[in-house]
Amino acid sequence: MKLLASLFLFLTSVIALDVSSTTTITSASVLGESYLIESTGVLELLNSIQLYLTSLTVRSLGQFFFLADSLTNIDIQTMDNSGYVLFDLPDSTYLPFRSNSRNSGEFVVNTGHSIVDFTDLDNTGSLTLWATFYTGPIAFFHGLVNTGNICLHEFVSNIENASGKGCYALSQSTVYIQSAASDFEPTVVFEDPSNGFYIVNTPQVLRLKLINFGNGNFIGFPNQGYITMNYFSGSGYLVVYIAIYEIYVNIGFGYDLGLFIASSNSEQVRIKYDGSVPSGANQGGCSCSLNIRTPPAPESTIELETSSEVSTSSSIEITSSSVVTSTSSSVAGSTYRSSTKSHSSSKSCPTPKPTNGHGNNGNGHDNNHGNGHDNNHGNNSNGNNHGNDNHNGNGNSNNHDNHDNGHGKEHNDGHTNGNGNNNHNDNHGNGNSNNNNNNHGNSKGKSNNNNGNGKGNDKGGGNGKGHKRRDVLDNSACSTHKSMLVLASLVFLAIV
Known part of the structure; x- marks a missing residue:
């Protein structure tokens, strides 16, 4: 009977949080199966150092705010946003969305330098990734359908x-298209000088539209037998002729063919316009600006106090919870103010990974997140540098199957030889990394070990410790229950 009672509590301990009004959570650890923000709902997570969700759904007009001022561990399986989502992150944060996410609303990341990692994203809305300095911010898209607007x-x-056929607005940014589908026809807006848009692999016919092309901005294409290029002033097209394909670039009117400069190596042909943007150049497209909303004041309606303990048997670990309604509460040692509806689920809680840098042994997130970007705007397969024609500086080491390019040491406007070599370690981080493991921890810098210890700001003992604001219990509270469900649980236990 005791086992049956424990199983009953286990099956009712996983939460799907449904937010329909303004809610603030200040828990150090925020764990849940799924969070749903209704069109009338606002959810603010304030200074949490752990966020693990299987899904995050924001309805139209709903708002989600994640605001942190110290390093945090985040793991979100999937997101569906039709409202407004803001991640305001400290430096060196790793923000992954593991699979099949969709954005039809407004999604914003604001950071000093962090890593954003999407797998299979469908963007029909507005997506803004905004960093305040160039040494470190990297965005990975492992599968992207963009028919909306992306600001970098x-x-x-x-x-x-x-x-x-979506729009990309670049402000002091560089994009590498590792592979493109046949329907890839982007509009690229150069907001200011010194941006780069490079296509590493392309279909046989490629069409681009460029806005404000000139002033030292670059475009690049795979060099599979570059022949020449020609500008057709009557149509406003620049056509690049490669042996096995042609590239049609709609740039607008008023350009001088003699001011186009092409440089090439065995990997890439890179083209820039060595002059100011002519008055007849294409205008319009999308723009790159930072829209940060302020969360409204929270509404306090119900406060729940939840304590958790772990009971184990020889073959199964069961998490049981006792829930008491009171006027003030703590969840795993932190405050939870709620005006939400909670739903239970029969699925198990996501396993917390407290303070171990996103990983078990050998998988600490070492923030050596690959895009070999040495801040030289280069595509570093063969030492070509974006920004000036005569450099051998080398940014993105472009081992296309691995994000193992490491992060170069210097940002000297494309004047240095990049150091971003990761020796094919598939590391995800912002440091120099020679390790032969898949370190996945929020530690920054050196990890030369081969045992997956992911050295961070605290010495990891096999789990890649990252920064931590305070200790978090291993079984942080993972659920809140409706009052009726709580009473039912207590009655059941009393009967047993």
Whole structure:
């Protein structure tokens, strides 16, 4: 009977949080199966150092705010946003969305330098990745359908399997299209000088539209037998002729063919316009700006106090919870103010990974997140540098199957030889890394060990410790229950 009672509590301990009004959570650890923000709901997570969700759904007009001022561990399986989502992150944060996410609303990341990692994203809305300095911010898209707008400010972005006719607005940023589908026809807006848009692999016919092309901005294409290029002033098209394909670039009117400069190596042909943007150049498209909303004041309606303990048997670990309604509460040692509806689920809680840098042994997130970007705006397969024609500096080491390019040491406007070599370690971080493991921890810098210890700001003992604001219990509270469900549980236990 005791086992049956424990199983009953286990099956009712996983939460699907449904937010329909303004809610603030200040828990150090926020764990849940799924969070749903209704069109009338606002959810603010304030200074949490752990966030693990299987899904995050924000309805139209709903708002989600994640605001942190110290390093935090985040793991979100999937997101579906039709409202407004803001991640305001400290430096060196790793923000992954593991699979099949969709954005039809407004999604914003604001950071000094962090890593954003999407797998299979469908963007029909507005997506803004905004960093305040260039040394470190990287955005990975492992599968991207973009028919909306993407703004990149001070970011290097690596995109695989790009498709769609959406818009990319670049401000001091560089984009590498590792592979493109046949329907990939983007509009690229150069907001200011010194941006780069490079296509590493392309279909046989490629069409681009460029806005404000000139002033030292670059475009690049795979060099599979570059022949020449020609500008057709009557149509406003620049056509690049490669042996096995042609590239049609709609740039607008008023350009001088003699001011186009092409440089090439065995991997890439890179083209820039060595002059100011002519008055007849294409205008419009999308723009790159930072829209940060302020969360409204929270509404306090119900406060729940939840304590958790772990009971074990020889073959199964069961988490049981006792829930008491009171006027003030703590969840795993932190405050939880709620005006939400909670739903239970029969699925198990996501396993917390407290203070171990996103990983078990050998998998600490070492923030050596690959895009080999040495801040030289280069595509570093063969030492070509974006920014000036005569450099051998080398940014993105472009081992296309691995994000193992390491992060170069210097950002000297494309004047240095990049150091971003990761020796094919598939590391995800912002440091120099020679390790032969898949370190996945929020530690920054050196990890030369081969045992997956992911050295961070605290010495990891096999789990890649990252920064931590305070200790978090291993079984942080993972659920809140409706009052009726709580009473039912207590009655059941009393009967047993």
